[in-house]
Amino acid sequence: MDPSRLLKLLLGAVPAALLALLATAVPASAGLLFPESGGGSPSAADIRTLYIIIFVIGLLVFLGVEGVLIWCLVKYRAKRGRVAAQIHGNTKLEIGWTVGAAVILVFLTIATFVMLPGIKNPAASDIDANGNPVASNAAFATTDQPKVPGGHSMNIEVNGKQYVWQFTYPGDDKVFSYTRMYVPVGMTITLDIRSDDVQHSWWIPELGGKADALPGYTNKTWFKVTEEGVYKGQCAELCGRNHANMLAEVVAMPFDEWQDWYDTEAQEIKDAEEFAADQREQMQGSEGDDSSSTESDTESE
């Protein structure tokens, strides 16, 4: 085929194909071309938007470079009678593509810093601590360790251990759960992420980015689920042989249901503690054995 006709065909077909691809891919197949989102968490949605901006630019650069490469290979293949042009360089051209590459990167830098606050800083909660709706269009916080605007939020402590995630909920009841994190829909959840042993990494793809759990450090991230559902993830940093099965789920439920779940858990813990206290009283004087620790003792450490 004549190379110039091929080029024209490509130039015509590519943008059309690109648009068609984007139009079908965006709703249809999260994960094929773009990162997951869908829990309604602004952090995940904004990462996805930023990713798509880079994706479009990256795709254009890709098509440009590979296109020129293939075009050169086809057009300038050795033929009888063809003589190679003995060109050593061109300073203007060198400066041109250096500046060109830099301009693209400046644009990406601006895009990143425009999107960053929405990803990094917790958004205002839709509901307050009692589950009542609050106005959620407050401005974002801006400091490095931002407070949640409006003051309504729930802080859950995430603790990675080989090979399970433990979640401790706020409040004097010290309610906790393993693997499944229960959260109310619409509440801004801030996470304090720690590790007891080796490194882990907290990640629920649909709710935003990763935060590594390093022993000796507290890492922070956040999310806000606006749609009821179960969001799955798993540990993303090699943590040993069973790394593949260190799973996590975020279960988002309406506030009332969540409150019921919380109260039940709190009551169970209280009962268990009372039961343990009774046991201890009974045993006191007889042996004083330290190792007879009960469930609640070990797990409320």
Next chain:
Amino acid sequence: MALVDQAPPRAARPQIITSTVRREPKGWTSWITTTDHKKIGILYLWTVAVFFVLGGVEALLIRLQLGTPENTLLTPEKYNQLFTMHGTTMVFLVVVPVWAGLANYLLPLMIGARDVAFPRLNAWSYWMFLFGGIALYASFFWTPPEAGWFSYVPLSSKEYSPSGGQDAWIFMAHLTGLSSMLGAVNFIATIHNMRAPGMGWGRLPLFVWTILIYSYLIVLAISSLAATVTMLLADRHFGTNFFDPSQGGSALLWQHLFWFFGHPEVYIFVLPAFGVFSEVLPVFARKPIFGYKAIAAATAGIAFLGLLVWAHHMFATPSATVVLAFFMLSSFVIAVPTGVKIFNWLATLWRGTIEFRVALLYAVGGIGTFVVGGITGIFLAVFPVDWQLTDTYFVVAHMHYVAFGGSAFAMFSALYYWFPKLTGRMLSEGIGKVAFWLTLIGFQVTFLVQHSAGLSGMPRRIFEYSSSSGWHAYNLISTIGAFIIALGVLLTIINVVRSLKHGAIAGPDPWKANTLEWFTPSPPPEHNFDAVPRVRSVEPMKDYRRQVEELSGSEQRFEAGKPMAHV
């Protein structure tokens, strides 16, 4: 040589008469006692080939395990050992030493020297590399390391990795690191002091430029690794607590120190690959390299910036936003000189007359593949996006596009390009083309879908996944692709073994190439050159051919790949 026309000395010099000429040593003892840079180069390359096959077999086992969900082919323990060995092998025992081996053979020839500056040190470098590899692989008889090629603490500490495999990994890093550093010092001294007359810095072949920068990077980065793994060794056995948070140490410190080595390492193995592209493209486009100075300067620029981007491996760690922003921007900046190189290569092909030899195919296949890795690198440099992508198969895909597309394709390109010089025989172009297409297609099949696997939430280093995860199709495609690559590599090996005996005789300069190594017979004699020619440009061989054409009137045409009429 040009020195004979100098004025004769006043007192007549005693005449030197040689009664015997030292015979070139032969047999297996000549290989273990050699200090000849060419023999050492060959030793390096064969050793690398063996490790490349071992690392490849490990990769195939990994892919077999992941081909189906909930597979029980490998235990989690074996799986962790395999990816640790695969990563360690490919990084420390393949893509870095392959350039040491190739540079060992070619660098003195390309600059018109008779050997490297310190031949015995050079031999020592090789043997340390070999023993480093053996130290690692000997652990297969006990318990291989299983904390990943990056050996993050605390997982690699005594408490969580009690086996000696982790120590074997440390000794491997020590031995190969020392080997690389001594080799680098040798290359630096050789390039600075032993260039042919007339070969100024502006006439240094671009492959030699990249080896020079590679060597400086090795000295700067691997010394850091040597210290870091020593600290780990001390933590494991001598009661120190550099990395133990419960004793005032820091787990994050390991990451900073490791990646301060680990990221320059990427440029250590990819810059010489760029050097190969810069040598091969002009020869097969029959055109001078476009923007020689820009490419050399970009090499130095990439190396400098490469020392300033390490924390982009650590975007998900607890670090301040300003730190993340700095490392994002420095990673962006490094894309500029890299882009400059790619544009210069494209401009070198532009208006050339391109000869589709296997060496060229691998070079352009490598560039085309590397471009994808470069672009996905921009995604990963944007730290909020990296929070989604890091530690997923997206990164696995990215780094294979860079390491395989950059380094391994260049390795094969270099093999086809310089095999005639090393052995005096040509590789088969027919087998080579089939192997190239298998490798290229296999590579894209294997790694393109891994981007999607990562985007749909598949983390790295998991030995199994559930059938409900939706990752099965991606992984199955990837596994099939891996075996296509293996077929391509197998054909390449067959080609090498066959051509050693049956390849067409190459002659000194089968490609009508540009640089000095083609001035001497193939394979070169022990002393390399009977006379070292004076260099007048960056393409000395082109100058000589022009001279021959003027004197003899016969056109010095390119007849690459065909057997020479005379032997």
